[in-house]
Amino acid sequence: MAALPRFLFSCFFLVLFSHAAWADETQILSSLKKVLPQYEVGSIKLHQSSGLYIVDMVGGPTLHVTSDGGYFVAGDLYKLDGDRLENETEKAKLAKVETLPESQMIIYKAKNEKAHITVFTDVDCGYCRMLHNDVPALNEKGITVRYLAFPRAGVGSSAYNKMVSIWCSDDPKAWLTKVKLGVEIPENKCVNPVADEFNLGRMVGVRGTPSIVLPNGSLLPGYLPVDQLAKEVGL
Incomplete structure (x- = not known):
């Protein structure tokens, strides 16, 4: 019989806590609105x-x-953790990248996937092109590369329009590679995530491209060679 009062007390405490929160x-909310x-x-x-x-x-x-x-x-x-300093705000923001549906991304999937990276990219960025050249080697190591759009000049720029056309094309993976090689893409329009991905990038602290988000919520700003990037994802 003693278990029931304890259960009722626990429920009462949770109700009080929820009400207080x-x-x-x-x-x-009232204070901030003012x-x-x-x-x-x-x-x-x-x-x-x-x-x-x-x-x-x-x-x-x-x-x-x-x-x-x-x-x-x-x-x-x-957070101060011994001799480590952890930016909890940045990690919480970057965690939102992992919740995005893959249908919004352009993905180069490894056949034997062991890890993945999510890359904010710009088609006119030289270091982004270097990273894209490494995609086959990354795939061979078991690393899937997932791209999000980040036209550095912003919404409405030339790079933005190219990336909208890529995301709206009949084969985004092929066209992303072609455009990064300098091929002109025909204009395509559709409902697309390019502006939303650009705004997400700014929110999570992307300042340049490529910016690489690891599954653990870390952000790597800039290009890294294949072997070094593999170490970053634990391979």
């Missing part, structure tokens, strides 16, 4: 270890806010 989020009306709040999530609430502002910074909504810090949250 909901009250905190309501207070935070002082930052130019931004829309995207999400509010409690960071259990620090006790702060992580607030993603649409088109704006990530905030770390006290439960009463009275104080906030704009910027990244770092």
